[in-house]
Every structure is written in C-alpha cells, then in structure tokens.
Amino acid sequence: MGLSFSRRLPIFVLLATVILALALFPWPEAGRRWLSGELGIVELPTIAFALWGTWTAFSIIRDRRQLPHPAMAIWFGLFVVALFVFAGEEASWGQSWFHWETPADYARMNRQGETNLHNLSSLTEEVPKTLLLLAALLGGIVWPIWAWAKKRGPYLGDGWFSWLWPSSLIWPAAALAWVMRISERLLVATDMEDMFRPQYIAIRESIEIYAVLFVLAYLWDVRRRMKAGA
Numbered sequence: 001m002g003l004s005f006s007r008r009l010p011i012f013v014l015l016a017t018v019i020l021a022l023a024l025f026p027w028p029e030a031g032r033r034w035l036s037g038e039l040g041i042v043e044l045p046t047i048a049f050a051l052w053g054t055w056t057a058f059s060i061i062r063d064r065r066q067l068p069h070p071a072m073a074i075w076f077g078l079f080v081v082a083l084f085v086f087a088g089e090e091a092s093w094g095q096s097w098f099h100w101e102t103p104a105d106y107a108r109m110n111r112q113g114e115t116n117l118h119n120l121s122s123l124t125e126e127v128p129k130t131l132l133l134l135a136a137l138l139g140g141i142v143w144p145i146w147a148w149a150k151k152r153g154p155y156l157g158d159g160w161f162s163w164l165w166p167s168s169l170i171w172p173a174a175a176l177a178w179v180m181r182i183s184e185r186l187l188v189a190t191d192m193e194d195m196f197r198p199q200y201i202a203i204r205e206s207i208e209i210y211a212v213l214f215v216l217a218y219l220w221d222v223r224r225r226m227k228a229g230a
Helices: 003-024 028-035 043-062 070-090 092-098 104-109 122-150 168-189 197-229
Strands: none
Touching: 003 028, 003 168, 003 197, 028 197, 043 070, 043 197, 070 092, 070 197, 122 168, 122 197, 168 197
C-alpha cells in the first residue's frame, strides 16, 4: 500500500463514522446498535484492520531477507502477536459473533462478563491502550512536527533504525486517535457522556481504530520500502 492511501484511509473512516452518526442521531436505539454495538461501524473495522496488520507484519517476517538485517524480524514478530491478540480481544475471541455463555467463574472476574482478558480489570484495559496512544503521540505527532520544523526527510536517519521508527508522513491516524481521546475526555469533564451515549461510546472506541490504523500504516510503509529495495 502506498503512503498516500495510508494517509487517506483514516479520513475516509472518520467521514463514514460522522455521516452515520448524524444520520442516526434521531434514532438512539439504531445509533447504539450501529455506532457502539459489537457489530457496529467502529468495532468491526477495528478488528479487520488489526487482522490486516497481523498479515502485513507476517509478510514482513516472511520476506525478512529484504530488511536491512534479518534479525529485525523479531521486532515485527511482536506486531504479529500483538495485533492478533488485539483483534481476538476486540471480538472476545468470537463471543461477540457466536454469543456463547461465559463460564460463571470467569464471568464473575470479568467486568462485562465476557470471554476476554482486557475487561478483567481497569489495568488490563488501560495500560495497553495508554502505551499505544503514547506510541502514536511520539511517533505520529511529536516526530512529524519536529521533522517538519527541522525540514528533514520523512525518516529518522538512513540506517536500520529508520526502518523501526515510523515515517513522519503517516501522521493523520495518530492525530485522529488523539482528537478522539481529547473529545472523549471533554465529554466526561462536562458530564455529557450520558446525554450522547452512543456517540460517546463510538468516540471512545474510535481511539482504538485510529491507533490501529497508525500501526497498520507503519507496517504498510515498511512493506513498501522492502518491495522498493527488492
């Protein structure tokens, strides 16, 4: 995938979400189903993009000889595991689609009574999300601003590290992840999250979709550079 597509895709996702939110605003029940539901416009694409990222990272490992150093495959192997687990957790490992009963003992430990790990506590939910947002902040916002101010290229150097650090050109997804995060906090701070519940949950879930899109754009760019080098 080209860099231009990776920059445009988050904008397309945002437009689709906004259009649907506005169209469903007079019908709260429909909005709840299609915006904040497990099979809604935010949740399903998040899972699809995470699986797409899993396959892209696997493709990088498969063709690791095209990397500056084959040992870098270990780094991208972490993305295979992390994105696959992320997709599974988002779908509660299929429970969201097939609706099996959560074992009673596990349901008592899980805050939402689901078959997943991230709802076992606020720690298991917030820590991975916070780390992902920090990565988007540093690699997708701070670094592009610094690169623009210094008038340097999109990559941090020319050596192998430039393959590990994201391109400054893939900033839109990271910026949108933080726009959603700030919007969510503003709704909470003004006590308006209950008034706009479906929209609030959609915004909260959108943080994850844009963070995943940032990771996907990063992997796409590495894959593109590998093919160009080959």
